[in-house]
Each structure stands twice: as C-alpha cells, then as structure tokens.
Amino acid sequence: MSKIPTPFRPLQISVLTVSDTRSLAEDTSGDALVTKLTTAGHFLYERELVKDDVYAMRAVVSKWIADNENHVVLITGGTGFYSRDSTPEAMIPLFDKQIDGFGELFRQISYEEIGTSTIQSRAVAGLANNTLIFCLPGSTGACRTAWNGILKEQLDATHRPCNFVELLLGTYEPKLHEV
Numbered sequence: 001m002s003k004i005p006t007p008f009r010p011l012q013i014s015v016l017t018v019s020d021t022r023s024l025a026e027d028t029s030g031d032a033l034v035t036k037l038t039t040a041g042h043f044l045y046e047r048e049l050v051k052d053d054v055y056a057m058r059a060v061v062s063k064w065i066a067d068n069e070n071h072v073v074l075i076t077g078g079t080g081f082y083s084r085d086s087t088p089e090a091m092i093p094l095f096d097k098q099i100d101g102f103g104e105l106f107r108q109i110s111y112e113e114i115g116t117s118t119i120q121s122r123a124v125a126g127l128a129n130n131t132l133i134f135c136l137p138g139s140t141g142a143c144r145t146a147w148n149g150i151l152k153e154q155l156d157a158t159h160r161p162c163n164f165v166e167l168l169l170g171t172y173e174p175k176l177h178e179v
Contacts, residue, residue, distance in 0.1 A: 009157040009165050011071040012045040013037045014064050018057060018077035018087055019138065024049050028140045029076040036147040037074070042155065045070045052078045057090040065094065065131040071168045072155065073131060077138035079122045087135045088124045095126030095133070102134065102150065109149040110142065132164055 015037075017030040024030070027049060034044050046064065050056040057078070064070045078087030092098065102125035110118035123146070125134045132155075136146045157165040 006157050006160075008041055009169060011042045011155055011165065011168065012069055013042050013072040013074060013155075014046040014048075014070055015044065016047075016057070016060055016064075016073060016075045017049040017138075018052050018075060019049060020052050020084060022049065029136075029138055029143045032140050032143045033074050033076060033136075033147065036144070036152070037155075040152055040156070052084040052086055054086050054090040057087065058094065061091065061094060061128075061133065065129045065133070068130075070131060073133045074143075074151075075133065075135045076143050077136075079124070079135055079137050081120055081122070085122070088122045091126065091133055091135055092124065094128045096129065097127045099125040099127065099132075105150055106136075106146055110145055113141070113145060127167075130168060132168065 015030050015033050017024070017027045019027070030047060030049070034047065038044060048060050050060055057075070061073055061075070064073050075087055075091070078085045103123045106123040107118045107121055110121060121137050121142070123136055125132065127133070134146065134151065136143050153159040154164050156163055
C-alpha cells in the first residue's frame with residue numbers, strides 16, 4: 001500500500017529582532033529570515049524590532065502567541081552573554097514546552113562553522129499556546145545556519161519522519177509501532 005505524499009503547507013511566521021543598536025532598515029538578520037521563510041513558501045505574518053528589554057519582548061511575543069493565525073515566531077538577537085542579552089530569560093517563562101534539542105542541534109551545526117565560539121550561543125526554542133518560538137543569535141550567519149540546518153525542514157510538512165507542521169496545524173497522529 002503506497003502512501004499519498006504530504007503536501008507542503010505554508011505557515012504564518014512572525015519575525016522579531018531584538019537590538020539596542022539597529023533599526024529595521026539595518027536589520028540584515030531579520031531580512032535574511034524573511035527572505036528564507038518567503039522563499040520556502042511561507043508567509044510573513046508580522047515583523048517588529050524591539051530593544052533588548054524583557055517586557056518589550058514579552059509584550060510583542062505574547063500578542064503573537066495569542067493570535068491563532070500566527071504559527072511561528074522567529075526571534076533574532078539577545079541570546080549571547082552580554083549584560084543586556086535577555087531573550088532566553090524573556091521567552092522561557094512563556095513556553096508550555098521547551099524544545100531542548102533545538103539549542104543542542106544549533107550549537108552542533110554552528111560548531112562546524114565557528115568552532116568553540118558556539119558555546120556562547122544561548123539559542124532556545126519552545127511551544128507556547130500552539131505557537132513555535134525560536135530564539136536565534138543576532139548574527140546574519142547564525143540565522144542562515146538555523147534556517148538551513150534546522151528550521152527549513154522542521155517547518156516543512158513534507159519532511160519525514162516528522163516535522164512541527166503536523167503539530168501546529170492539527171494533523172499529527174502518533175504512529176504505533178508494529179509488532
């Protein structure tokens with residue numbers, strides 16, 4: 001019995017840049033994410049830039065996760081160790097479930113590109129109110145690495161054996177192992 005191939009299902013994705021120094025006009029990391037997600041066939045739902053402030057970040061992301069039309073939030077910036085870097089601290093309390101493997105895999109892939117400097121990345125991800133949130137470093141290269149190495153496949157319904165689209169759009173059916 002052959003399976004019917006799963007069709008690509010576009011998602012609504014919002015992009016938040018966290019920066020004390022950039023404007024949207026200078027936001028190459030946010031631009032790279034927008035280009036990657038639209039080229040892949042997804043839709044940009046909203047885009048904003050906020051200062052590295054826990055409450056400003058939470059306000060924007062809380063609005064997005066309360067909106068059932070928004071499926072994914074990509075955040076770039078604020079994941080390092082500088083005193084103002086607070087994206088993980090802002091987002092982790094919002095998570096219903098943390099996706100531990102995201103940060104682990106991101107650092108593994110990054111290691112091949114930047115060596116031990118990847119240890120300074122505090123990239124995290126989680127699920128909040130059926131919305132995926134991915135917190136990425138602020139560099140354009142890191143955003144491309146995360147998209148090409150993880151997000152492109154996990155946000156594609158055709159990727160097997162599993163992807164997050166099934167979970168987000170309600171098509172997930174746990175597979176029982178045959179004996």
